[in-house]
Amino acid sequence: xxxxxxxxxxxxxxxxxxxxxxxxxxxxxxxxxxxxxxxxxxxxxxxxxxxxxxxxxxxxxxxxxxxxxxxxxxxxxxxxxxxxxxxxxxxxxxxxxxxxxxxxxxxxxxxxxxxxxxxxxxxxxxxxxxxxxxxxxxxxxxxxxxxxxxxxxxxxxxxxxxxxxxxxxxxxxxxxxxxxxxxxxxxxxxxxxxxxxxxxxxxxxxxxxxxxxxxxxxxxxxxxxxxxxxxxxxxxxxxxxxxxxxxxxxxxxxxxxxxxxxxxxxxxxxxxxxxxxxxxxxxxxxxxxxxxxxxxxxxxxxxxxxxxxxxxxxxxx
Amino acid sequence: xxxxxxxxxxxxxxxxxxxxxxxxxxxxxxxxxxxxxxxxxxxxxxxxxxxxxxxxxxxxxxxxxxxxxxxxxxxxxxxxxxxxxxxxxxxxxxxxxxxxxxxxxxxxxxxxxxxxxxxxxxxxxxxxxxxxxxxxxxxxxxxxxxxxxxxxxxxxxxxxxxxxxxxxxxxxxxxxxxxxxxxxxxxxxxxxxxxxxxxxxxxxxxxxxxxxxxxxxxxxxxxxxxxxxxxxxxxxxxxxxxxxxxxxxxxxxxxxxxxxxxxxxxxxxxxxxxxxxxxxxxxxxxxxxxxxxxxxxxxxxxxxxxxxxxxxxxxxxxxxxxxxxxxxxxxxxxxxxxxxxxxxxxxxxxxxxxxxxxxxxxxxxxxxxxxxxxxxxxxxxxxxxxxxxxxxxxxxxxxxxxxxxxxxxxxxxxxxxxxxxxxxxxxxxxxxxxxxxxxxxxxxxxxxxxxxxxxxxxxxxxxxxxxxxxxxxxxxxxxxxxxxxxxxxxxxxxxxxxxxxxxxxxxxxxxxxxxxxxxxxxxxxxxxxxxxxxxxxxx
Numbered sequence: 033x034x035x036x037x038x039x040x041x042x043x044x045x046x047x048x049x050x051x052x053x054x055x056x057x058x059x060x061x062x063x064x065x066x067x068x069x070x071x072x073x074x075x076x077x078x079x080x081x082x083x084x085x086x087x088x089x090x091x092x093x094x095x096x097x098x099x100x101x102x103x104x105x106x107x108x109x110x111x112x113x114x115x116x117x118x119x120x121x122x123x124x125x126x127x128x129x130x131x132x133x134x135x136x137x138x139x140x141x142x143x144x145x146x147x148x149x150x151x152x153x154x155x156x157x158x159x160x161x162x163x164x165x166x167x168x169x170x171x172x173x174x175x176x177x178x179x180x181x182x183x184x185x186x187x188x189x190x191x192x193x194x195x196x197x198x199x200x201x202x203x204x205x206x207x208x209x210x211x212x213x214x215x216x217x218x219x220x221x222x223x224x225x226x227x228x229x230x231x232x233x234x235x236x237x238x239x240x241x242x243x244x245x246x247x248x249x250x251x252x253x254x255x256x257x258x259x260x261x262x263x264x265x266x267x268x269x270x271x272x273x274x275x276x277x278x279x280x281x282x283x284x285x286x287x288x289x290x291x292x293x294x295x296x297x298x299x300x301x302x303x304x305x306x307x308x309x310x311x312x313x314x315x316x317x318x319x320x321x322x323x324x325x326x327x328x329x330x331x332x333x334x335x336x337x338x339x340x341x342x343x344x345x346x347x348x349x
Numbered sequence: 350x351x352x353x354x355x356x357x358x359x360x361x362x363x364x365x366x367x368x369x370x371x372x373x374x375x376x377x378x379x380x381x382x383x384x385x386x387x388x389x390x391x392x393x394x395x396x397x398x399x400x401x402x403x404x405x406x407x408x409x410x411x412x413x414x415x416x417x418x419x420x421x422x423x424x425x426x427x428x429x430x431x432x433x434x435x436x437x438x439x440x441x442x443x444x445x446x447x448x449x450x451x452x453x454x455x456x457x458x459x460x461x462x463x464x465x466x467x468x469x470x471x472x473x474x475x476x477x478x479x480x481x482x483x484x485x486x487x488x489x490x491x492x493x494x495x496x497x498x499x500x501x502x503x504x505x506x507x508x509x510x511x512x513x514x515x516x517x518x519x520x521x522x523x524x525x526x527x528x529x530x531x532x533x534x535x536x537x538x539x540x541x542x543x544x545x546x547x548x549x550x551x552x553x554x555x556x557x558x559x560x561x562x563x564x565x566x567x568x569x570x571x572x573x574x575x576x577x578x579x580x581x582x583x584x585x586x587x588x589x590x591x592x593x594x595x596x597x598x599x600x601x602x603x604x605x606x607x608x609x610x611x612x613x614x615x616x617x618x619x620x621x622x623x624x625x626x627x628x629x630x631x632x633x634x635x636x637x638x639x640x641x642x643x644x645x646x647x648x649x650x651x652x653x654x655x656x657x658x659x660x661x662x663x664x665x666x667x668x669x670x671x672x673x674x675x676x677x678x679x680x681x682x683x684x685x686x687x688x689x690x691x692x693x694x695x696x697x698x699x700x701x702x703x704x705x706x707x708x709x710x711x712x713x714x715x716x717x718x719x720x721x722x723x724x725x726x727x728x729x730x731x732x733x734x735x736x737x738x739x740x741x742x743x744x745x746x747x748x749x750x751x752x753x754x755x756x757x758x759x760x761x762x763x764x765x766x767x768x769x770x771x772x773x774x775x776x777x778x779x780x781x782x783x784x785x786x787x788x789x790x791x792x793x794x795x796x797x798x799x800x801x802x803x804x805x806x807x808x809x810x811x812x813x814x815x816x817x818x819x820x821x822x823x824x825x826x827x828x829x830x831x832x833x834x835x836x837x838x839x840x841x842x843x844x845x846x847x848x849x850x851x852x853x854x855x856x857x858x859x860x861x862x863x864x865x866x867x868x869x870x871x872x873x874x875x876x877x878x879x880x881x882x883x884x885x886x887x888x
Contacts, residue, residue, distance in 0.1 A: 101632050103559055110559060111505065134625040135632065136559065290614075295628045295644050306624060309485030313505060 066342035073338025079331025087147040094141035098298040102136045110136050111314040131316040134307055135296075139317065142298035143324055149299045150328055153214060153283040154276035160218035161279075162272050165225025170264070172226065173233030174256045184230065187223035195220040196285055203291040210283075210299070213292035217282045221275060228271050232264035239263075270340040277332035284325050300325050373397045376425065376851040378859060380405075380882045386686060387880015388706075392854050394847030398833040400802075400817070407826035409709035410878075412803055412812040413673035415820060415831070418757060418792050419783045419874040421799030422816055424839050425852030432856050432864030438780035443799030444816060446471050446761030448840035449781065458778065460797055467837045472764040477771045478778075478794055484616045487773050491516065491742055497765050498743035498750055500774040500793075501616050504562035510742045517747070521739040522754045524573035525619040526679065527668040528731040529630065533692035535662040542600035544729035547664075549586045550593030550638040551630070557735045560626050564738030570722050572679040573736045577711045579676055582722030585733060590637040597638055605639030609663035612644070613652040616775045617789075618739040619668030627666055634664075650779045653788060654869055659689040670789065674755050674810035677706050680721060682877040684730065691730035698724045709826060756805035757789070757796040784857045785867025787874060798840075802831050802850065816845065860884045 067073035086093060102108050107125070112132040115121035130139035172183040190198065202216035203209075236242065237260050245255045286292035287301030288308070295302065300321040307317035375394030383390055383405035390403040402411070414420065423442050431437045439452060446468065447460035458478040462471050479496065481487050484503035488510070490496045502510050502518070510518045529551070531538040538544060557567050572579030597605065610630055612623045620626060627644045634640040642664060647655070655661050672678050683690060686699040701721040708714040743750035748764040763770060776790045783795035804815035817831040837845040856864040857875035861883035865872070875881060 099632065101629070101636075103555055134622065135628050290646060295624070296631060309483040310505075311485075312489065313485065313509070 063339070063342045067335075067338045070338045070341055072334045073342065076331050076334030076336070076338050079327055080335055083147050083151060083328050083331060086144055087151050090144045090148055094138075094144040096138040096141040098137065098142040098145040099296045100137060100141075102132065102138065108132050108136060110134055111310060111317065113314070114316055130320045131314070133303070133317055134310070139303075139320055142303060143300070143320055146298045146300045146303065146321070146324065147328070149210075149293060149297065150280050150283070150325070153210075153217075153299075154280045154328075154332065156214050157217045157221060157279035157283070158272050158275045160214070161221035161275065162225055162268070164218070165222040166229045166261070166268060168222070169226035169229025170233045170256055170261050173230035174237055174252070174260060180230070183226070187226045190220065191223045191227075193220075196282060199282060199286060200289065200291060203286060208291045208294060210287075210293040210297065213283055213286045216286070217279050220282075221279065224275070225268060225271060228267050229264060232267055233260055236260050236264045266343045270336055270343060273332060273336035273339050277329045277336070280325065280332070281329050373846070376848045376855075378851050378855040378882075385880060385882055385884065387858075387882060389854075389858060389879050389882075392851050392858075394851050395830070397846045398835055400831045400833060400847040400850040402820075402829040402831065404827045404829070406707040407709060408706065409826065410673070410675040410677045410706065411822070411826075411829050412820055413675045413678070414878050415817075415829075416756065416801050416803040416805050416812055416815060417672050417874070417878075418796045418799070418801060419672075419786070420801050420854065420857070421783060421795055422801065422845070422849050422853045423799060424841060424843050424845075425848045426843070427839075427841065428852045428856050428864050433866055435866060435868070437782040437866075438868055441781045441795065441798050442839050442841045443795075444837050444839055444845055445796070445798045445800050446759075447476055447797040449798060450475075452781070455777065458781075458794055460794075463840050465838050465840070465842075466761075467834065469761065471761040473768050473770055475769040476760055476797060477769060479771060479773045480775060480777050480790065481773055482615045482776060484621060487616070487775075488742065490773055491744065494744065496771045496773040497747050498741070498763070498770070498772045500741055500772075501618060501621070502740045502742050503616075504560070504621050507562055507740055510740070515745050516742050517745050517750060519741040519743060519751050521618055521741055521752050523618070523671050523752070524575050524579075525668060525670040525737055525739070526568055526571055526573060527619040527666070527734040527737065528568075528571065529734060530656065530661070530665045530667050530691060530731045531729075532659045532661055532690075533695075533730065534659060535692070537600065537602060537606055538692070540600045541728060542596050543602065545586075546593040546596040546600065546638065547634075547640075548593075548726075548729045548732050549589045549596065551633050551732060551734075552588045552590075552637070553585075553732075553734050554588065555633075556626065556629060560622065560629060561735055562621075562738050562740070566736045568733035568735050571683070571725055571731070571733045572676055572722075573671075576671065576674060576676050576679065578705075578715055578718040579679065580722075581715050582719040583726055585726060593638060603639075605634075605641060607641045608643075609645040610634075610642045610666065611647055611652060611656075611661050611663055612666040613649040614646045615649050617668055618670055619735070619737050620666060621737070621739075623666065630664070630666070649776050649788065653779070654871075657690055657787070657871060657873055659692050671755060673805070676718060677702075677878065680718070681706060682874070684721070684725065685877045687876050687881070695724065695728050695730065697728060698730070753805060753807045755810050757793045760797055762807070780868045782867060784853070784875065785869060785872050802833075816850075858882050 111134055114129055114131040115125050115127055116129050117123050117127050128138050130143060133139050168183050172180040198220045199216040202219060203212050206212040242255060242259055245259050283292050284301030287299045288305035290305060293299035293302045303321040304318055311318050373396060377391060377393040379391040388404055388408050390405045393401045395401045421443060427442045431440060441449060446463055446466045448463045450459040450461040452458045460476040462474045484501050487499040488502060488506055491499050510516050531544055533539050554567050557565055569584040570580045574580040610627050612627050614623050631642050631644055634642045656665055656667055669679060680702050684698045684702060686694050688694055698721055701717045705714045705717040746766050749762050752758050760770060774790050774793055778791035778794050779786050779788055780791060781794060783792050801815050802817040803812050803820060806813050816837060817833050820829045820831040822829050833847055839845060855862050857872045858879055859865055859882050
């Protein structure tokens, strides 16, 4: 089995970076090193890291409970604009750096707690879609024949619909709510993972080390899951990173349409949708949730770009 | 004989020889008896220009009801032909100042001037109705000049409109009520203690202070006090969260329960920001009573249909704007014997209402309405929240853009100074047969197309002539003789006569008539204000 492992590692073509001598450097270390050398990777990592920290420390960062109605507690009015004392806001007024929303709640606190929901949405949708898509794609690619045909034609049917439209249709049937929105986004994301996995598996399964495994008597499933799939994951990792961004964006879209997270959940898309009509009278209510979505999505996209470059052997000279 | 129109309901409707005009065969609608519980015993086309209403009991609100646009008159032949097939819903024919040109579904309704109109003809040729559910987007359209008048302005924008030289602010004077409805056939709302707890557990003053414009009032009763006898009886419960929580615990729900708050996300005079106010109720129910209420917006038509039929299993946000200046318009519609909106109708409420509706003198009726209002307070079919001040807006150049106190606005009296007037209202009409609709968007368009026997004055709650120059009662108010205007033509070219009155009322009142189809078939206003004849036992 030792020779098999070496063959597998060689097939990945990214084992040894510093010449042919010395111990092989693990793939993740090389990738991280290359990722941090690229500007897009750096910025992506920083933005995502920042968002993750905000999500983890939300109770510490947010000055108010996100659902706390401030009527009768502070002298605030609905949709008050931001008040930052250091920028000249009257110190007698309570400080709300992103203002007050239509239900007299602190926008900043809702935005901070919203980061938890958005990240959760991204991770959950990608996880569900990834597991399902990779499983289906690898089976289709490795076994071929009618299995491949059935699975991939089903994927083609799903791909035949615009993803957001299909997600809206699924939520319309299941009923609005964040769980159904997650399910809908996961379902529409599956074909992407399945296709990429299938293509990758098709390419890897014809490699010599896979043939060697077969000759040595490895079962089909064992070869698929221990030899082929690990070596076919590179493009899927990149796709998954980008997928988090699109998952967040689609969930925000569904919530904006009133089909995703329901009030009083402080979800960014819901916050945008609820106050969209106040764009001209209270622009802060759409500006800040919009910016939060942009930053998070940009972070994941940049990270995905960086990962793609870091994992691409052709760009690693 | 001008027309021969036969209705299937032989018992209720028949052709009869006219007494006055030999060439005219008048139609009649006659109830077998008055045991059906309604108001009308018969409607007879006495002659070509006289329609006689005989009542089962005196009805002091007869004139106010007869001016209500849902009782608009259409040609008897058209009703006979288009009623059973539902064509009436999209093809109304009236005597109004406009006629329907096109209904572009999802986009607009276009009306053209009726050049044969008997009254003052509109100063412009085309009236276009568009819609948007949000007050802010309506205002954006008005500011950009793509529309000339809008239905409602968000309270937050009142000052902005008043300070904008290009716009004019138009106060809407009609009394209205916002209420939190519950259906007593669904648990836990079948428990009166739960309903009473909710009545005490909501800080209604906080809602009025924070979500409604200046001039809005906390509702002490379901009916606004500007309506005679509206405020007879005890005031509503004060806000007492401790007592409410104790009552809820006594009812078996110490930790609250899970439910929903249904609403339609459509801007209304009584509910300026539906989704935001729904969230405020959600917050209060959770904080004050431990009730987990999920907000559940619904499509407008479905919401109204389900609410009217008593099929909503949670709270719902709905309201009422006065159609005519009489307490029956508020109480009888909502709490009458046949109303299903709050679940099983409550005799403690509807019995005094039945008595009150036959008493003409306001002071004499006061004890009866005290009893009804006190029963509403005790049994809490809903929680009245507010009587909202409201406003609308138009471009500054639009003349006569203001609203009358009662009845939908008549745009024929407006002058935009150009050939086309574009009005933006809150939603698309559900249909254009208003006999079976209750939404303001449908009735606003119907008001431009069809007319009623009587009408509301422009500057007061007085009743003035419409298609009838007058309706005169006998001494005890059990018979009303309506003298119809002569020389009036429908927009299809046919002449207006008393048979059209009988046929139009029969379509709504007579359940055995083949024309009694409507949209949903509920005919809410006919049922609640007059009563339905020949209703199947199941109804």
